[in-house]
Amino acid sequence: MEVLWLLPLLVVPILFWTSTTFVFYFKKCFYVAYMMLLAMISIPMCIVKSGGRDIENMRIIRFMVRHVKYFLGLRFEISGWEHLQTGGPYVIISNHQSSIDVLGMMEVLPDRCTTIAKKELLWAGTVGMVCWLGGIVFINRKKTSDAKSVMTDTAKIMLHDKIRLWVFPEGTRNQKGDILPFKKGAFHLAVQAQAPIIPIVFSSYSNFYLRKEKEFKSGTITLKILPKIETKGLTSEDVSSLCDRSYDVMRSVFLEISGQTSQSNGPSNH
Numbered sequence: 001m002e003v004l005w006l007l008p009l010l011v012v013p014i015l016f017w018t019s020t021t022f023v024f025y026f027k028k029c030f031y032v033a034y035m036m037l038l039a040m041i042s043i044p045m046c047i048v049k050s051g052g053r054d055i056e057n058m059r060i061i062r063f064m065v066r067h068v069k070y071f072l073g074l075r076f077e078i079s080g081w082e083h084l085q086t087g088g089p090y091v092i093i094s095n096h097q098s099s100i101d102v103l104g105m106m107e108v109l110p111d112r113c114t115t116i117a118k119k120e121l122l123w124a125g126t127v128g129m130v131c132w133l134g135g136i137v138f139i140n141r142k143k144t145s146d147a148k149s150v151m152t153d154t155a156k157i158m159l160h161d162k163i164r165l166w167v168f169p170e171g172t173r174n175q176k177g178d179i180l181p182f183k184k185g186a187f188h189l190a191v192q193a194q195a196p197i198i199p200i201v202f203s204s205y206s207n208f209y210l211r212k213e214k215e216f217k218s219g220t221i222t223l224k225i226l227p228k229i230e231t232k233g234l235t236s237e238d239v240s241s242l243c244d245r246s247y248d249v250m251r252s253v254f255l256e257i258s259g260q261t262s263q264s265n266g267p268s269n270h
């Protein structure tokens, strides 16, 4: 009779085995809850180490997040490490499919590198607080003139404090199996700081993560770090062509590593 008490315990493994929808929601809830917990543990560590908001806290965040991929059944295949072996400030740009991108970001995040995020993230409980402690720059996308001036100030800080910045130039998450046209902020930033741009491309998540179909399987993500694009001597006049050039390079790599063939009529930047 006592064995009956074990039945509810069997429900979770049985559902896991039989329902892909259950796995989808379970993994998503686990991800959010676990990141919240990791952030809660990281907050006092950051405060003790740096006494407050400091880019050095990104080392703690990076260390804390690195193992999360194992729980979600994700693997990263990374190439192009040599392109990150460059001293001084630079701007990393990458495509943005989901909050899962944070896992890939923490696989390759260089020292003294933080990111630009929408200001709403600041209110995401312990995750928001740890982002603030890590020196993440928050922008208000609804007030683009404010966002631009924050990014201009960031270019100055980048040079003064010798920091690197990771920007998602699509400006939003996108899982349409392609890369959205780029916003120009990241390119203005790089030109204003006269710092090189290092593009990083994440392969499509569509072989393991399908939001509509409610599937979240195990999978491998290819991360390709591309050669830097110099901005020395460029001015704001050159931003549009710099943006187009970066988009073209990243889109063709995205299609290649996602197993798709290039279509000539993809989203245009104009």
Ligand SMILES: CCCCCCCCCCCCCCCC(=O)SCCNC(=O)CCNC(=O)[C@H](O)C(C)(C)COP(=O)(O)OP(=O)(O)OC[C@H]1O[C@@H](n2cnc3c(N)ncnc32)[C@H](O)[C@@H]1OP(=O)(O)O
Residues within 6 Å of the ligand: 035, 036, 038, 039, 042, 060, 061, 064, 065, 096, 102, 115, 116, 117, 118, 121, 127, 130, 131, 139, 141, 144, 147, 148, 149, 151, 152, 167, 168, 169, 170, 171, 172, 173, 182, 183, 184, 185, 186, 188, 189, 239, 240
């Ligand atoms: C243990 C721990 C667990 C927890 C773990 C935590 C993990 C810790 C990692 C978190 C990770 C977060 C990840 C978040 C990820 C996002 O939140 S993504 C969303 C936020 N990020 C972005 O939006 C960045 C990209 N956006 C931009 O750069 C946009 O350009 C801006 C600045 C928002 C402006 O937007 P816009 O006005 O709509 O767009 P845009 O077409 O670019 O610009 C319009 C005009 O302004 C001009 N312009 C744009 N920017 C500038 C500028 N800076 N200066 C002068 N002119 C400019 C353009 O040239 C353009 O003019 P034209 O050339 O057409 O004449």
Ligand SMILES: CCCCCCCC/C=C\CCCCCCCC(=O)OC[C@@H](O)COP(=O)(O)O
Residues within 6 Å of the ligand: 031, 032, 033, 035, 036, 096, 098, 099, 100, 102, 118, 121, 123, 124, 125, 127, 171, 172, 173, 174
């Ligand atoms: C008290 C509020 C609770 C909110 C709970 C949400 C907390 C999130 C918890 C765990 C996820 C950890 C990774 C956090 C970083 C992900 C940031 C992100 O991907 O933001 C979305 C933004 O790029 C684009 O947003 P939109 O698609 O334009 O909108």
